[in-house]
Amino acid sequence: MxxxxxxxxxxxxxxxxxxxxxxxxxxxxxxxxxxxxxxxxxxxxTPRPIVEEIKRQLDDPVNHRYPSSQGEEDTRHAIAEWYARRFGVDVDPDTEIAILLGSKEGLANVARAFINPGEKVLCPDPAYPVYAQGATTLCDAVPIKAPLDAENDFQLNLDEIPQDAKMLYLNYPNNPTGAVASRDYLKNVMSWCKDTETILCYDNAYSEMTFDDYVAPSVLEFGQQAIEFGSLSKTFNMTGYRMGYAVGDATLVAGLKKVKSQIDSGTPKFIQKAASVALGAYKDATRxxxxxxxxxxxxxxxxxxxxxxxxxxxxxxxxxxxxxxxxxxxxxxxxxxxxxxxxxxxxxxxxxxxxxxxxxxxxxxxxxxxxxxxxxxxxxxxx
Ligand SMILES: Cc1ncc(COP(=O)(O)O)c(C=O)c1O
The missing domain is CATH 3.90.1150.10 (Aspartate Aminotransferase, domain 1)
Structure with missing residues (x-):
């Protein structure tokens, strides 16, 4: 055969x-x-307090069992509290947050929830390959490449991209270019997506890895109609633990949770609990x-x-x-x-x-x- x-x-x-x-x-x-x-x-x-918390949680048999696929309630609350402290954004931990096996998984799975075969998805070029491939191509959809050019500080030119796509992936601070986006630019992106009825999937995996006087915002500071992806991977040197989250519009989060409930059973509880401790280290918006x-x-x-x-x-x-x-x-x-x-x-x-x-x-x-x-x-x- x-x-x-x-x-x-x-x-x-x-x-x-x-x-x-x-x-x-x-x-x-x-x-x-x-x-x-x-x-x-x-x-x-990984910072010692996080590793110590994982060891402590691992000793408790309650954490040896299946986690909930949408994420443990306490951890979703910890993420909501972090969003309030870090970005000044209020989110409902029950309906507006999903916990992910690293943000990569969520970035890919959200397309399954909202994209039909043949539909268009806007993917910056160059970009983290998951948007065009793991998300779009593996949904039998069509990636539409939207250039990020050095002459334009690697910002997506909203006047030149097609308006008939179903979804847009966007990522600042940006991999691979290192570019960041201003608050005004992100406000424009949010209103462009609203006007063109394009779902915004905003990848904020590097929100905490910024230099000089730049502070990365959340797009949710400028409205609720988007889904934003974050990760503990780079912020806390935790790439191997697979811990990320999606936050945003309740319908977009619900669709993602529905896909996940059919596929995975969540990040291990002892990792989720340590993630709550990690995010709890933020007492206010400063790192x-x-x-x-x-x-x-x-x-x-x-x-x-x-x-x-x-x-x-x-x-x-x-x-x-x-x-x-x-x-x-x-x-x-x-x-x-x-x-x-x-x-x-x-x-x-x-x-x-x-x-x-x-x-x-x-x-x-x-x-x-x-x-x-x-x-x-x-x-x-x-x-
Ligand atoms: C832009 C971007 N988004 C998302 C991820 C995925 O991170 P993770 O799945 O570890 O949360 C990466 C990893 O390199 C990345 O560069």
């Missing part, structure tokens, strides 16, 4: 990084020291020490890396959000990444985030300053 993938799986674009990954694996197997800026996964540990200390580390790395790359002749801006640097390297980002690999430095070709990312590479600031300095020396030798 032969097995054939369904059309929707065949419709996914080819995995562009396969070649690069294979090369990295080979080099590591040969004992080559690679400095990896490829993956957006914090190298810093608590357990978050600020990581942001300080990334900011220092950002400054060292941007200064070094500028010395090498690249035009790199100091991003105000995320731990990504996204900069132009000429015409062929794959070829550039391949050259850097040979020098022992892993960077991600921008084209992997969409055709409009071609010519750029992304570097994630997930290496200590000494390694950043060493990588800069290696790069200088081959440039």
């Amino acid at each position: 032969t097995y054939e993938f369904a059309d929707r799986l065949r419709n996914l674009p080819p995995y562009l990084f396969a070649d690069i990954e294979e090369k990295v694996i080979k080099k590591i197997a040969q004992g080559v020291d690679m400095i990896d800026f490829g993956i957006g996964d914090p190298d810093l540990p 608590p020490e357990i978050v600020q200390s990581s942001v300080d580390v990334y900011q220092k790395r950002r400054d060292v890396m941007v200064a070094g790359l500028s010395r090498l002749g690249f035009d790199v801006k100091l991003p105000k959000g995320t731990f990504y640097l996204f900069f132009s390297v000429g015409d062929n980002s794959m070829e550039f990444a391949s050259r850097m690999l040979d020098a022992g430095v892993v960077v991600t070709p921008g084209v992997g985030f969409g055709a409009n990312g071609e010519g750029f590479v992304r570097m994630a600031l997930t290496q200590p300053v000494e390694r950043i300095e060493e990588a800069l020396e290696r790069m200088e030798k081959v440039l």
Whole structure:
């Protein structure tokens, strides 16, 4: 018997990084020291109070059982309280919050709830690939790529995007570009979505990873008609725990919960309970020490890396959000990444985030300053 993938799986674009990954694996197997800026996964540990809380909760057999798929009541309350303290937004923990197995899962599953086969979904280009692929293509829907251009500070141009799509994914602070959005811009996005009857899925995974004087808002500060996704992954260095949340319009949240109730049984209770403790560290809108200390580390790395790359002749801006640097390297980002690999430095070709990312590479600031300095020396030798 032969097995054939369904059309929707065949419709996914080819995995562009396969070649690069294979090369990295080979080099590591040969004992080559690679400095990896490829993956957006914090190298810093989860803050101790969160780890201690997980251990404590794990000792209680009540937490060994199935969680509720929509999220434990206490944790939904903790998220509602965090939204009130952090953004000044009131949300109903029963109807306007769903807990997710990481925000990625929710970003993908929300499309199943609202998108019919053949309908259009607006996906920025470049972008986190889940919007166009895990969400849209796997719903047999049509991703409409909307360019984010460097000349326009990687803001989506609302005057130039189609108005007949059912849904729009938007993400600031942005992966891969590091761009942030102003409050006025987000207000315009909210009214554009209302006028065009487009569902706004706002990905706020990096809301706490911001620098200098920039504070990321929630789009829910500007109205209720949207669903916003957040995550403990980057804020508290918890990528491996799979803990995120969706907050917003009750119908949008209900649709997502309905899909999830048929598929998963929720984030483990002991993780959810520790997440409540993590969010409880915010006493007001300002970042608590357990978050600020990581942001300080990334900011220092950002400054060292941007200064070094500028010395090498690249035009790199100091991003105000995320731990990504996204900069132009000429015409062929794959070829550039391949050259850097040979020098022992892993960077991600921008084209992997969409055709409009071609010519750029992304570097994630997930290496200590000494390694950043060493990588800069290696790069200088081959440039
Ligand atoms: C823009 C963006 N959104 C969402 C996620 C998913 O995060 P998680 O599923 O760990 O919450 C990521 C992860 O890299 C991301 O870059």
